[in-house]
Amino acid sequence: MDRRSFLKWSGLATGAAMVEQAPGKPPPAQVVAPGGQVGVVTPNGATLPMKRSGKVKVGHLIAGEFEHEFAPGMRALAWGYNGRTPGPTIEVTEGDRVRFYVTNRLPEPTTVHWHGIILPNGMDGVAGLTQRPIPPGETYVYEFTLRHPGTFMYHPHFDEMTQMALGMMGMFIVHPKVPVGPRVDRDFVLMTHEWRLDVGARRPDPNEMTDFNVLTFNSKSFPATEPLLVGKGERVRIRLGNLSAMDHHPIHLHGLSFKLTATDGGYVPPSAQIPETTVLVPVGSTRVIEFVPDEPGDWAMHCHMTHHVMTQMGHDAPNMVGADTRKLDHRMSRVMPDFMTMGTLGMGGMGEMEMAMPPNSLPMRGGPGPFSYIDMGGMFTILKVRDDPDRADPQGWYAHPAGTVAGPASPQQMSADGIDVSDGNPER
Amino acid sequence: MGADRRVAGLVLLLGVVSPGCVSPSMQSDLARVRELTHLPLPQQMAEARDVSTGFPKEVGQLLQQPLTADAAVRIAFLNNRELRASLRDLGVARGQLLQAGVLPNPQVELELRQQEDPSLPFEPQTEIRVEYGLSQAVLSVVRARAARNELEAARYRTAAFVVELGYTVRAAFYAFQAAQQRVAIATQALDAFAAARDASQALFEAGNVPELDVATQDAAYESARATVAQLELEVLERREPLQRLLGLHGEATAWTVTETLPRMAGEEPSFENLERRAVTASLELAETQRRLEGAAQRAGLTRVEGWLPEVSVGVIAERKSPVAPAHGEWEWGGVLHFTVPLFDRRQGTRSAYEAEFDALMERYQGMAIDVRSAAREARNRVQSTALRARQYQQVLLPARQRVMRQTLLQYNAMQLGIFQVLQVRREQLDAELTYVELLREYWTAHAALEALLAGRRTGASMGGPMGAGGPSSLAGGTEAGGH
Numbered sequence: 001m002d003r004r005s006f007l008k009w010s011g012l013a014t015g016a017a018m019v020e021q022a023p024g025k026p027p028p029a030q031v032v033a034p035g036g037q038v039g040v041v042t043p044n045g046a047t048l049p050m051k052r053s054g055k056v057k058v059g060h061l062i063a064g065e066f067e068h069e070f071a072p073g074m075r076a077l078a079w080g081y082n083g084r085t086p087g088p089t090i091e092v093t094e095g096d097r098v099r100f101y102v103t104n105r106l107p108e109p110t111t112v113h114w115h116g117i118i119l120p121n122g123m124d125g126v127a128g129l130t131q132r133p134i135p136p137g138e139t140y141v142y143e144f145t146l147r148h149p150g151t152f153m154y155h156p157h158f159d160e161m162t163q164m165a166l167g168m169m170g171m172f173i174v175h176p177k178v179p180v181g182p183r184v185d186r187d188f189v190l191m192t193h194e195w196r197l198d199v200g201a202r203r204p205d206p207n208e209m210t211d212f213n214v215l216t217f218n219s220k221s222f223p224a225t226e227p228l229l230v231g232k233g234e235r236v237r238i239r240l241g242n243l244s245a246m247d248h249h250p251i252h253l254h255g256l257s258f259k260l261t262a263t264d265g266g267y268v269p270p271s272a273q274i275p276e277t278t279v280l281v282p283v284g285s286t287r288v289i290e291f292v293p294d295e296p297g298d299w300a301m302h303c304h305m306t307h308h309v310m311t312q313m314g315h316d317a318p319n320m321v322g323a324d325t326r327k328l329d330h331r332m333s334r335v336m337p338d339f340m341t342m343g344t345l346g347m348g349g350m351g352e353m354e355m356a357m358p359p360n361s362l363p364m365r366g367g368p369g370p371f372s373y374i375d376m377g378g379m380f381t382i383l384k385v386r387d388d389p390d391r392a393d394p395q396g397w398y399a400h401p402a403g404t405v406a407g408p409a410s411p412q413q414m415s416a417d418g419i420d421v422s423d424g425n426p427e428r
Numbered sequence: 429m430g431a432d433r434r435v436a437g438l439v440l441l442l443g444v445v446s447p448g449c450v451s452p453s454m455q456s457d458l459a460r461v462r463e464l465t466h467l468p469l470p471q472q473m474a475e476a477r478d479v480s481t482g483f484p485k486e487v488g489q490l491l492q493q494p495l496t497a498d499a500a501v502r503i504a505f506l507n508n509r510e511l512r513a514s515l516r517d518l519g520v521a522r523g524q525l526l527q528a529g530v531l532p533n534p535q536v537e538l539e540l541r542q543q544e545d546p547s548l549p550f551e552p553q554t555e556i557r558v559e560y561g562l563s564q565a566v567l568s569v570v571r572a573r574a575a576r577n578e579l580e581a582a583r584y585r586t587a588a589f590v591v592e593l594g595y596t597v598r599a600a601f602y603a604f605q606a607a608q609q610r611v612a613i614a615t616q617a618l619d620a621f622a623a624a625r626d627a628s629q630a631l632f633e634a635g636n637v638p639e640l641d642v643a644t645q646d647a648a649y650e651s652a653r654a655t656v657a658q659l660e661l662e663v664l665e666r667r668e669p670l671q672r673l674l675g676l677h678g679e680a681t682a683w684t685v686t687e688t689l690p691r692m693a694g695e696e697p698s699f700e701n702l703e704r705r706a707v708t709a710s711l712e713l714a715e716t717q718r719r720l721e722g723a724a725q726r727a728g729l730t731r732v733e734g735w736l737p738e739v740s741v742g743v744i745a746e747r748k749s750p751v752a753p754a755h756g757e758w759e760w761g762g763v764l765h766f767t768v769p770l771f772d773r774r775q776g777t778r779s780a781y782e783a784e785f786d787a788l789m790e791r792y793q794g795m796a797i798d799v800r801s802a803a804r805e806a807r808n809r810v811q812s813t814a815l816r817a818r819q820y821q822q823v824l825l826p827a828r829q830r831v832m833r834q835t836l837l838q839y840n841a842m843q844l845g846i847f848q849v850l851q852v853r854r855e856q857l858d859a860e861l862t863y864v865e866l867l868r869e870y871w872t873a874h875a876a877l878e879a880l881l882a883g884r885r886t887g888a889s890m891g892g893p894m895g896a897g898g899p900s901s902l903a904g905g906t907e908a909g910g911h
Contacts, residue, residue, distance in 0.1 A: 199841045200834075318627075322634035328846075329627040334727035335619045336853060340838055341846070356842040363841035 033038040033093050033175035040091055040173050040187045040239065043226035043381070044218045048170075056097045056143070061087060061112065063156070063168065064105035070197070070214055071224035071311070071377075074362045077203045078167035078219070079106060085167030086191045087154070094149040094177045100142045102134060109133030109158050112142065114172060115243075116152035116264035116286065119144035127158035132307065134158075149176035151239040151286040153191070154263055161245070165206030167219060169193065169243040171286075180267050184290060185234035186307070190217045192281060192379060194244040195228035198311050200358035209246060210295075211315055215308040215378035222309075222380035223367025228301070230293060231389035237261070237290045242281040249308065252278040253383060255299035258291035278304055293385040298370070298398045303379035311377035312363040320344045367413050370397035371405075431512070457518045457583060464711060465882060467594065470506050473515060483507060483680060491676075495685045497601045500674060504597045507675035511593055514586045521575075521582035532564040533547035559742030559763060570729045577722035584715035591711065591884035597673050598875040599887070603664040605685050606868035610861055611663055614656045617857040617903075621649040624850045645831050689867040692821060697877060699807050706803035707796055711883030716792045723788055727781035728787075734773035737766040740826075796850075801855035802885045809873035817870045818861040828856040851903070858903040 004189050018085050032039035040047070061081045062154045068078035068085055081087025092098055096390040104110050111133055113125035121224075123144045127133040134140045152172040156163040171189045193216050196208030204214075230236045238258075242249055259273035264286040281287045293299075302309050320343035332339045340355065357363065366374045386392040414421070458474045472484050482488075484506050490499045505511065537557035628645040631637040671681055707713065742763040835852040838844045876886045 064788050199838060199843045235755065290646050312841065312843075314838075314841065316848070317839075317845035318631060318847065319636040320631070320634075320846075323627075323630040323636065324633065325627070328623060328630055329625040331619060331626055332846075335616065335623050336836070336849070339839070339846075339849065342840075342842065347842070350842060353840075356836070356837055358837040358841055361841055363843065 021222055025054040025274065031181075032091065034177055035179035036183050037175050037179050038184065038187050040089060040171075040189050042086075042089045042171065042189050042218060043228060044220045044224070045086060045189075046082075046084060046088045048082070048090045050090075050092065050098075053099070056099045057092060058099045058101070059090060060101045060103070062103045062105055063109075063110050068167065068219060069224070070195075070216065070219070071221045071362055071365075073365075074197070074214075074221070074360055075313075076197050076201070076360075079163055079169060080150035080167045080219075085169070086193070087168070087170030089170060089189055090154065090172045091175070092146055092173070093175045094146055097145045097175075099141065102142065103139040104134040104136050104248045106163070107136055108162075109135050110156045110163060110168075111140075111158045112154055113157035114142070114144075114152065114154050115284070116150065117144075117146065117172065117174070118148055122270070125157050146174045149174045150264060150266060151189075151241070151262060151288050153241045153243060153286060155243055164243055165192075165195065165245055166204055167195075169241075171239065171241050181261060181270070181290070182235055184237040186228075186230050186236045187239070188228055188237070189241070190381075191219070191241045192217060192244060192249045193219060193242075194308070197312065199314070199363050202360060212247065213310075213312045213314075215249075215303060215311070217379055217381050220342055221311050221362065222377045225372070227298075227382040227384045227394055229384045229386065229389050229392060229394045232293060232296050232385050232387050234389070235290060235292050235327075236382065237288060239286060239288045240279065240281045241286045244283055247281065247282055247305070247308070248282045249379065250278050250280045250304040251301065251354070251379075252304040253289075253291075253301045255297060255383070255385065256291050256293045256294050256330040258289040260287060261290045262288035265410070293383070296385045296387060296398065297400075299383040299385060300376075301381050301383045302376065307374040308379045311365050312361055314363065317343065321346060348375050351377070384427070395428050454515065454519070457522070457586075458515060460583050461515070461587045461590060463585060464714075465590050467505075467590060467882070469590065470502075472506055473512060477512075483676075485723040487680070491680055491683050494687070495601070495683055496856050497598050497605075497875075500670065500685075501594050501872045503674045503676075504593055505590070508673060509675050510595060511590065514589045518579070518582050518586055519851050521579040525572065525575040525579045528575035529568055531568055532561045535559045535561075535742070540590045553746070553748045555744065555746040557742055557744045557763060558620065559740045561738065561740040563733075563736050563739045567729060570725060570732070574722045574725035574729060577718045577725065581715045581718035581722065584711045584718060588711040588715065588884045591879050591882045592886055593673070594882075595875050595879035595884070595886040597670070599872045600666070600673055601685065602689060602868045602871045602875075604663070604670050605689050606864050607659065607663045607666040608685065609688055609864045611656065611659045613861050613864065614652075617854050617861075618649075618652050618656050619651040620850045620853045620857070623647075624847055625649040627846050627850075649835070657809060682804055689864065689871060692814065692817055692870060696810065697874070699811075702807055702881075703800040706799050706806075706880050709881050709883045710795075710885075711800045712885065713792065713795055713799060714883070716788060716795060720785060720788050720792060723781060723785040727778060727785055730774045730778040730781055734775065734778060735769055737769055740765045747754050793910045799885065802880060806873065806877040810870070810877050813866060813870035813873045817863065817866040820859065824859055825863060826904075828859045832856050854903045858901050861901070 016359050031037065036275040048059045048061070050059045052058070063079065063081055064083070065077055065079050066083045067075055068080070070145055078085050092096075100112065102110075102112050109127065111127045111131060115395045122130055123142050124130045125142070126357075131140075131240045142163065152174065153169060155169040169191060171191055175191065194212035195214040195216065196205040196212050197203075197214045198205065214221055220226070228236075228238070240249075240251055253278075257275040257277050258279070259268075259275060260279055261268055262272060272364070276289070279287050279289055307313055320341065323344050324346055325341045332341070342350065342353070347364065351366045352375075362377065364375075364377075366377045366380075382393070384394065384398070386398075409419070419426075454474045455471075457668045458469060458471070462469045470486070472486075477484075486505050487503050490503050493499070495503075535558070537555075537559070539555040539557070540552040541555070542552060625642075625645040625648075628637060628641045632639060632642045664890075674683075676683070729846075742762040742765070744763055746761070747757065748759075832852055835844060835849055839846070839849045879886045
């Protein structure tokens with residue numbers, strides 16, 4: 001690296017880091033690290049402002065409670081850092097000396113564990129083992145040098161079950177001094193998480209072990225997840241972190257294949273990078289994937305566990321699929337006129353049904369799509385591949401060229417191709 | 429009444445006319461009972477009536493509409509045979525009063541004797557003696573006074589019966605009405621069970637649940653059906669006592685009642701000076717007081733009888749045989765009879781009357797204690813049932829409705845299934861069932877308190893049963909068959 005490029009990235013890095021990103025349209029990719037490495041974008045999130053104090057970069061995390069909106073119509077009291085969940089993404093460079101002040105405004109003690117980062121033992125943030133927990137109202141300081149690049153995370157290590165279940169976590173990006181692999185044009189971080197928020201309740205339940213009903217990217221549930229807007233032919237990096245309580249997430253991307261380039265343990269050698277369309281992100285791990293899309297469009301990106309794309313799906317309702325309920329419906333009209341049998345024809349239309357719902361809930365809800373209602377929610381977002389991403393509307397839908405959208409088959413076409421649906425069995 | 433007494437006493441004292449002419453008629457008995465009960469008792473109660481002549485016109489009119497508790501009481505007053513018999517029983521006491529005031533009859537003695545000279549032809553000599561017992565004539569006045577107290581006591585007794593009948597009719601009416609209302613609620617619960625059964629059947633046929641779920645729901649439905657059948661029997665059983673109290677038979681037994689028990693009144697009855705008011709109003713105490721006075725008068729009468737010699741005065745007319753020499757003329761003379769109360773001074777009878785008085789006095793005082801206790805008990809019952817019924821009316825039922833509403837919302841949000849919705853609905857109906865029972869208890873306790881303040885302790889204020897309710901729960905224990 002020459003002196004000119006050093007000045008270029010260091011100045012931009014400071015400028016970019018001092019201003020939190022506004023929600024909505026992501027800012028254009030900016031070079032923040034040596035070798036033209038662009039800054040990471042945290043959809044629906046922010047980057048932690050870092051000040052310089054001599055040779056040390058200084059950040060301040062304030063742990064506390066606030067009201068968080070998972071999606072319009074569903075808010076809850078969460079815990080996090082600097083009034084958000086996930087906490088602001090920390091973005092620094094290999095070799096940086098960092099100092100983090102951590103102020104505890106929670107009702108109980110806390111610590112911060114710098115997940116995956118190799119540092120002095122007393123800075124590891126494990127309550128009781130490596131430090132005294134930070135009492136409510138007090139501020140502790142952590143200081144260490146980042147000796148290894150990579151994608152890491154941070155979270156409490158005191159009553160972590162509660163504190164993480166309520167939203168305390170964040171991503172920690174350490175750019176390498178010398179870029180590894182091809183330069184990327186877009187660099188995103190997505191933290192996956194799972195929550196238990198009972199329909200109509202106002203605080204996530206940290207006691208839940210298995211039945212999570214709100215699944216999020218960066219603590220947002222579709223349709224509130226901000227899409228990832230990228231350009232056709234651009235090299236894109238997505239850093240995935242998982243601090244869910246119990247579940248791994250197989251994150252699946254449509255419209256392309258990618259390669260796993262790094263984990264929180266380090267970089268994957270090119271020879272070991274195999275093409276994938278789904279990457280499993282285990283609990284307590286990060287995975288970094290890279291790809292170059294060549295098909296423009298609106299591509300789904302989601303956890304492939306089907307219950308993880310169903311916001312506040314109930315698991316106590318009986319399986320009504322296929323039931324003939326005419327007799328029951330007649331009876332129920334006498335017992336409870338407001339009752340309506342549901343689910344007998346499947347549950348795809350549930351999100352669009354006009355029924356009274358409990359307040360502050362998004363049960364079985366998805367979001368609007370260009371063709372119809374998208375009946376997926378939760379850990380779902382959209383990768384928008386555009387020819388000119390910097391001018392494209394992140395909220396706009398892809399305009400399909402004529403003849404490239406699936407539609408109804410005409411009898412003539414079916415007949416010409418020898419398709420007969422009269423007996424429903426194409427094998428005969 | 430004081431004027432009546434004075435008139436009657438004067439008449440007895442003078443002995444001019446028969447006491448029967450001044451005895452109160454049945455109308456006056458009825459008027460007196462009406463006065464004692466402060467109830468608008470119909471005049472027809474005193475009229476003679478045969479069963480074959482049908483019911484009073486007013487009864488027919490009242491039966492045309494669904495009955496209210498007030499209408500049922502009115503019919504009972506018009507038509508209850510025991511009440512009519514009780515009114516007529518007053519005639520017994522009235523007859524005894526008449527008899528007590530009757531003056532003794534004079535004694536006439538006619539004596540025919542053979543003349544002393546047997547040689548003379550048979551021409552008997554004649555002696556006529558007329559005597560009148562003065563002591564009994566004087567004592568009849570006192571005896572009538574004692575009997576008058578007995579008549580008044582009997583009227584108090586009849587008045588108490590009227591008040592008690594009113595309460596009994598109300599209690600029976602509320603019991604029937606509640607039973608009918610419970611069946612209606614239980615039928616809705618049964619529908620909910622049937623819906624759960626239908627749902628499990630539909631799910632089983634779709635292959636979504638095992639047969640165990642269908643069997644479980646079937647069993648729950650059949651259990652509920654048995655419960656409803658029991659409640660239906662209870663309606664019939666609650667109907668007949670009311671039928672008897674109203675004195676109805678034949679086509680007149682097809683009456684209906686208003687569908688639901690009235691909601692609780694806005695204000696509870698006043699409990700100020702309750703014990704004093706109950707004691708003052710008590711017809712039982714008043715009756716016992718009259719009986720005490722009667723016993724005292726009988727004891728006094730016996731004391732007088734013991735010391736008062738039996739005095740009778742008379743006139744003697746004698747006529748010698750006309751054939752006897754110097755005879756044939758009437759000779760006149762007087763006679764005075766009296767007994768010397770040396771041995772029989774009516775000690776035994778007097779002692780018995782005094783003992784009766786003492787016993788009555790003990791009972792009177794004990795009754796006063798009981799009436800006060802009954803007043804407190806009636807107040808406690810009204811307050812307790814009002815508190816519980818009001819809690820259901822104002823808090824619990826709305827809370828159950830809220831649970832139902834929120835359950836339906838959770839169902840809409842697919843957080844709950846149909847079986848849980850139906851279970852909550854049954855629990856809501858269960859609360860309504862309990863509320864109906866509490867309302868019945870409240871109105872029964874209310875009627876008992878009113879009866880107490882009208883002068884009569886009733887079953888509810890004498891520690892008797894308040895009436896049994898049917899099954900208290902229809903919610904069923906089957907949580908859900910489909911999950």
